[in-house]
Amino acid sequence: MGLLSDQICVVTGAGQGLGRAIALEMSREGATLALIERNEATLAEVAAEISAGGGRSTQHGLDVTDYEAFARAIDDVHARHGRIDVLVNNAAINPSTKSILDDTLEEWRRTIGINLEAVYVGSKLVAKVMTAQRSGRIIHISSIQGFASSGLCGSYNAAKGALIAYTKSMAVELAPFDILVNAVAPGFMVTPMSIVNGVDETATPEFVDWYIDRRKIPLGRSGLPEDVAGTVVFLASNYCRYMTGQLLVVDGGLTSTF
Numbered sequence: 507m508g509l510l511s512d513q514i515c516v517v518t519g520a521g522q523g524l525g526r527a528i529a530l531e532m533s534r535e536g537a538t539l540a541l542i543e544r545n546e547a548t549l550a551e552v553a554a555e556i557s558a559g560g561g562r563s564t565q566h567g568l569d570v571t572d573y574e575a576f577a578r579a580i581d582d583v584h585a586r587h588g589r590i591d592v593l594v595n596n597a598a599i600n601p602s603t604k605s606i607l608d609d610t611l612e613e614w615r616r617t618i619g620i621n622l623e624a625v626y627v628g629s630k631l632v633a634k635v636m637t638a639q640r641s642g643r644i645i646h647i648s649s650i651q652g653f654a655s656s657g658l659c660g661s662y663n664a665a666k667g668a669l670i671a672y673t674k675s676m677a678v679e680l681a682p683f684d685i686l687v688n689a690v691a692p693g694f695m696v697t698p699m700s701i702v703n704g705v706d707e708t709a710t711p712e713f714v715d716w717y718i719d720r721r722k723i724p725l726g727r728s729g730l731p732e733d734v735a736g737t738v739v740f741l742a743s744n745y746c747r748y749m750t751g752q753l754l755v756v757d758g759g760l761t762s763t764f
């Protein structure tokens with residue numbers, strides 16, 4: 507018996523990075539996955555990995571800001587399984603290269619659209635199912651950038667900070683239905699998102715000197731997707747049952763020091 511045996515878990519942005527690791531870990535714990543991802547190729551790869559490990563998943567190739575497609579996918583998962591136990595709002599972009607002095611309203615709206623508005627829409631879609639079944643878990647993937655900033659990522663930070671506040675709001679509103687809503691704030695993770703303009707930001711000499719060698723990250727390494735996947739499994743599992751509205755920071759101690 508796994509920690510998520512027979513649970514129906516929806517993960518957005520499941521094609522790579524944290525979403526992939528979360529989906530695989532949930533599958534290993536016995537869950538049936540609904541994979542949502544706009545990149546059809548990586549979506550198929552993760553579904554194949556799950557299948558190779560003996561797990562089950564359905565694939566939903568869509569952009570989470572296509573709300574009609576998102577709604578059809580949630581309807582499909584519900585119709586197929588009769589329930590939805592967990593939603594992990596993981597899909598996001600981080601276009602962080604500009605400051606408020608030179609970014610545009612269009613860029614701001616695009617980031618807020620994917621990283622915040624689509625989370626609202628997806629949560630609302632599953633909340634209808636979960637309130638009717640009177641159980642469920644909604645887990646938002648926020649970021650340490652939601653409460654501290656490395657600069658040049660205003661719209662990303664604004665969305666991630668809003669998710670922390672919205673976690674609390676949703677937790678209070680949905681608690682009467684036994685729906686638990688929590689968030690995870692990863693620190694520096696080694697994923698495709700950490701590659702900016704072809705450079706892995708977690709491997710530059712400056713990064714290694716400051717964050718690793720000088721132990722600005724007390725645990726002395728960047729995070730791996732698997733480090734976050736276990737935390738998400740905990741939040742989705744029955745080991746987490748009296749905790750809602752909380753933010754779990756998974757950053758190797760980075761924001762615990764100065």
Ligand SMILES: NC(=O)c1ccc[n+]([C@@H]2O[C@H](COP(=O)([O-])OP(=O)(O)OC[C@H]3O[C@@H](n4cnc5c(N)ncnc54)[C@H](O)[C@@H]3O)[C@@H](O)[C@H]2O)c1
Pocket residue numbers: 518519520521522523524525542543544545548568569570571595596597598599600620647648649650691692693694695696697698699700
């Ligand atoms: N990488 C980090 O250092 C880091 C740190 C803190 C928080 N996070 C958060 O973790 C989550 C995952 O990040 P990651 O590093 O794995 O990113 P990533 O870019 O490697 O993967 C994101 C996945 O989401 C998908 N996606 C993006 N926009 C989408 C959309 N509109 N519709 C459908 N799918 C979409 C992408 O195709 C990709 O497969 C994000 O919420 C991110 O903000 C990452």
